[in-house]
Amino acid sequence: MNAVTPIAGQDDETPFYEPHQKIYPQSVKGTFRRIKWAVLVVTLGIYYLTPFIRWDRGPGAPDQAVLIDLPARRFYFFFIEIWPQEAYYLTGLLVLAALTLFLLNAVAGRIWCGYLCPQTVWTDLFLAIERWTEGDRRERIKNDAGPWTPALVARKSLKHFLWLMTAWWTGGAWVLYFADAPTLVHDLATLQAPLIAYIWIGILTFTTYSLAGYMREQVCLYMCPWPRIQAALTDEDAFNVSYRFDRGEPRMSVKKAATARLRGEPAGDCVDCNQCVAVCPTGVDIRNGPSLGCIQCGLCIDACDTVMSKVGRPTRLIAYDTDLNIRARIEGKPQTARIVRPRTLLYAGAIVVVAGLMLWTLANRAVTALNVIHDRNPEYVTLSDGGVRNAYTLRILNKHPEARSFAIGVDLADARLDVVGADPVDGKPVVEVGPDQARELRAIVSVDRATGDSRPIRFTIADQNDGALVSAADNFRGPGGPR
Amino acid sequence: MSDEEAPKIDPVTGIATTGHDWDGVTELNHPLPRWWLWIFYGTIVFALGYWILYPSWPLISGAVGGVFGWHSRAAVVEEVGALRATRAPMVAQLAGVPIDKVSSDAALFDFTLAYGRAAFGDNCAPCHGPGGGGARGYPNLVDDDWLWGGTLDAIETTITHGVRNENADSRPGSMPAFGRDGTLTAPEIATVAQYVRSLAGFPVPSGTDLAAGKALFVQHCVLCHGPDGRGKRDVGSANLTDAVWLYGSDFNTLVATITNGRGGSMPDWSARLDPTTIKALAVYVHSLGGGE
Numbered sequence: 001m002n003a004v005t006p007i008a009g010q011d012d013e014t015p016f017y018e019p020h021q022k023i024y025p026q027s028v029k030g031t032f033r034r035i036k037w038a039v040l041v042v043t044l045g046i047y048y049l050t051p052f053i054r055w056d057r058g059p060g061a062p063d064q065a066v067l068i069d070l071p072a073r074r075f076y077f078f079f080i081e082i083w084p085q086e087a088y089y090l091t092g093l094l095v096l097a098a099l100t101l102f103l104l105n106a107v108a109g110r111i112w113c114g115y116l117c118p119q120t121v122w123t124d125l126f127l128a129i130e131r132w133t134e135g136d137r138r139e140r141i142k143n144d145a146g147p148w149t150p151a152l153v154a155r156k157s158l159k160h161f162l163w164l165m166t167a168w169w170t171g172g173a174w175v176l177y178f179a180d181a182p183t184l185v186h187d188l189a190t191l192q193a194p195l196i197a198y199i200w201i202g203i204l205t206f207t208t209y210s211l212a213g214y215m216r217e218q219v220c221l222y223m224c225p226w227p228r229i230q231a232a233l234t235d236e237d238a239f240n241v242s243y244r245f246d247r248g249e250p251r252m253s254v255k256k257a258a259t260a261r262l263r264g265e266p267a268g269d270c271v272d273c274n275q276c277v278a279v280c281p282t283g284v285d286i287r288n289g290p291s292l293g294c295i296q297c298g299l300c301i302d303a304c305d306t307v308m309s310k311v312g313r314p315t316r317l318i319a320y321d322t323d324l325n326i327r328a329r330i331e332g333k334p335q336t337a338r339i340v341r342p343r344t345l346l347y348a349g350a351i352v353v354v355a356g357l358m359l360w361t362l363a364n365r366a367v368t369a370l371n372v373i374h375d376r377n378p379e380y381v382t383l384s385d386g387g388v389r390n391a392y393t394l395r396i397l398n399k400h401p402e403a404r405s406f407a408i409g410v411d412l413a414d415a416r417l418d419v420v421g422a423d424p425v426d427g428k429p430v431v432e433v434g435p436d437q438a439r440e441l442r443a444i445v446s447v448d449r450a451t452g453d454s455r456p457i458r459f460t461i462a463d464q465n466d467g468a469l470v471s472a473a474d475n476f477r478g479p480g481g482p483r
Numbered sequence: 484m485s486d487e488e489a490p491k492i493d494p495v496t497g498i499a500t501t502g503h504d505w506d507g508v509t510e511l512n513h514p515l516p517r518w519w520l521w522i523f524y525g526t527i528v529f530a531l532g533y534w535i536l537y538p539s540w541p542l543i544s545g546a547v548g549g550v551f552g553w554h555s556r557a558a559v560v561e562e563v564g565a566l567r568a569t570r571a572p573m574v575a576q577l578a579g580v581p582i583d584k585v586s587s588d589a590a591l592f593d594f595t596l597a598y599g600r601a602a603f604g605d606n607c608a609p610c611h612g613p614g615g616g617g618a619r620g621y622p623n624l625v626d627d628d629w630l631w632g633g634t635l636d637a638i639e640t641t642i643t644h645g646v647r648n649e650n651a652d653s654r655p656g657s658m659p660a661f662g663r664d665g666t667l668t669a670p671e672i673a674t675v676a677q678y679v680r681s682l683a684g685f686p687v688p689s690g691t692d693l694a695a696g697k698a699l700f701v702q703h704c705v706l707c708h709g710p711d712g713r714g715k716r717d718v719g720s721a722n723l724t725d726a727v728w729l730y731g732s733d734f735n736t737l738v739a740t741i742t743n744g745r746g747g748s749m750p751d752w753s754a755r756l757d758p759t760t761i762k763a764l765a766v767y768v769h770s771l772g773g774g775e
Contacts, residue, residue, distance in 0.1 A: 016514060016520075017514050017515055017516060017517045017519075017520050018513070018515060018517070020516055020517060020518075215518075218516060218518070222515070222516060222519060375614050376614065377612055377613050377616050378612065378615075378617075378623070378625060381616065381625045381626045381772065381773075382726050382727060383626055383627050383628075383727070384626070384627050384628045384722065384725035384726060384727055385725065385726065386725075386726040389625070389626065389627075389772060391614075391625065391771070391772050418772075420596075421586060421589065421592050421593075421770075442596075442771075442772075444772040449726075
């Protein structure tokens with residue numbers, strides 16, 4: 001990242017573009033690699049298998065646990081069903097996601113980037129395929145520098161085939177969230193699925209293949225806004241993957257270090273083997289300090305620990321640590337960085353509050369709702385006998401899997417209520433609203449000349465089965481009274 | 484930028500600067516990667532292709548058409564055609580059902596109201612208002628007062644043929660100009676106007692000769708408005724006893740009405756709309772609140 005190589009042949013020596021340097025991450029074993037494999041298996045497992053989880057919602061309703069039903073404008077998530085006007089749950093979820101990201105960042109920097117980000121997870125998967133087909137770092141560098149051989153062509157072809165298959169499955173799983181998964185799989189296989197499904201699979205195949213296969217660290221360096229935001233959000237207490245230069249410097253080979261120590265000269269633990277750079281998926285040298293390119297995946301920790309164990313020195317020369325602690329150790333002061341501090345408590349508290357609010361509203365989500373919209377033009381109508389009439393649009397939402405009937409009423413004792421298309425039962429208009437549907441009705445309220453002034457009005461709908469009441473307030477408009 | 488000037492190197496980082504200097508603050512030069520530049524050039528190529536394939540440059544009259552011959556109006560026509568095709572089964576059902584039976588099928592009724600509302604907004608709202616509230620001289624369709632009748636059939640007939648237009652079947656009758664024609668003198672008009680106001684229950688000034696007004700009313704008005712002033716629907720004459728006034732109920736307006744007459748017109752919609760749309764309009768207007 002640091003050195004900009006001027007491009008030969010240009011009059012102006014300022015380079016026109018940043019030359020691409022291909023990164024060949026080396027395989028590595030260790031704690032963080034194991035965590036990353038586990039995260040990869042779990043997250044990809046969730047992604048690929050979730051559409052096949054079934055959830056019984058009764059007859060007529062889809063039995064897919066997670067389903068985004070765009071034509072019917074419904075989102076199903078296990079026991080939750082969300083209508084379009086309840087998109088604030090999605091907002092809440094996004095707020096929660098942002099706060100969690102902030103908390104993770106305050107605790108351990110770019111933990112999202114290093115372990116959980118889809119770009120990282122799929123790149124890891126693609127790298128695994130690359131290693132399996134083309135060999136590890138040295139072999140790949142050698143192959144790419146050397147001539148094309150039939151064997152190399154075969155290995156590269158296999159790699160691209162596997163990459164494309166993985167990318168295709170990624171797009172394939174994506175579309176399964178938008179329709180009944182088993183049916184769609186059958187339709188896709190028999191080429192009977194809607195064209196839009198194939199188009200989306202194509203788009204996601206392309207993005208997965210190019211982003212995880214080719215773009216890789218370029219996404220983090222040039223496309224993603226999070227590194228920029230993260231740099232502004234982080235503080236000196238956050239644990240980041242850090243090179244402990246208090247222990248490592250001055251770096252030198254094992255032999256030189258032995259000589260230096262005999263002479264009583266300072267010698268660090270870093271043997272300058274460059275393994276931390278070789279394994280880095282973004283090509284960063286962690287020993288230069290924190291940088292934009294570092295996604296803090298911890299693979300350099302594993303690489304360094306392996307080397308340290310081999311040369312018989314204590315591990316964790318690279319570790320999750322803070323600059324603050326390192327400087328404190330150099331100065332012989334107590335380490336002050338801590339995870340529990342106002343910032344993390346604030347984030348955690350905000351998460352608890354938002355999650356609690358969402359759970360509370362979800363648990364108390366009304367299955368019946370009534371919206372009243374007053375006619376705006378005309379606001380009111382004078383009748384032949386001088387009486388006053390107002391018209392309203394009522395919207396009854398029945399978020400219940402069964403059809404229900406509601407009796408509609410108003411709280412004006414002297415008013416006549418007519419609902420267009422409703423049959424009166426016991427003097428009150430009764431309407432049926434279909435299962436999991438909304439119904440719009442026109443309600444007409446008329447009063448006598450003497451009581452035709454503006455005043456508040458309240459509509460009530462009573463469930464004919466259990467008598468449960470839902471009401472909504474509005475205003476009755478007339479020529480007189482408060483406006 | 485002069486060619487001779489070598490890029491300045493930032494001493495701290497060793498990275499070239501952009502050469503921009505703001506009071507000693509310089510900007511490190513981090514050029515974009517090659518693929519990014521290629522995407523940028525790609526967008527330029529895309530724009531050029533777009534110019535050739537789609538309508539682009541405006542000319543004195545019209546615009547460059549583009550190789551594809553795409554036209555936004557044609558696209559709309561196609562979309563409207565697709566919409567009509569989707570609606571066709573319901574429209575066919577509506578066409579086959581007698582108008583008084585439309586409301587017995589909930590799904591058909593809902594469709595008809597939506598259809599009628601859309602047609603109302605396109606055709607009727609300019610005069611009758613977006614909610615049917617009317618305006619001075621344009622009847623309010625939400626109240627319970629109807630010049631030609633408020634049943635489904637009467638509304639459908641009124642929309643089909645219109646009012647006082649060139650169509651022979653349109654609703655007939657108009658208020659004569661009693662003053663302008665010389666039938667009544669100005670004092671007579673004032674007297675009968677006060678009498679008409681008294682019919683609707685408005686107070687009249689003391690000293691008004693209501694008996695003379697009634698005599699004039701019987702002589703000139705009952706033919707259309709009836710002996711009790713309640714109006715007649717076969718000639719579309721106004722009910723003078725209720726609280727709904729098309730042109731206004733104040734004395735001066737009444738004098739103007741009697742002097743110069745009235746006779747608003749409504750187009751012959753059968754010439755512009757198909758019978759099914761008119762049927763939907765009638766059902767919609769009937770549902771606004773005043774339907775009989």
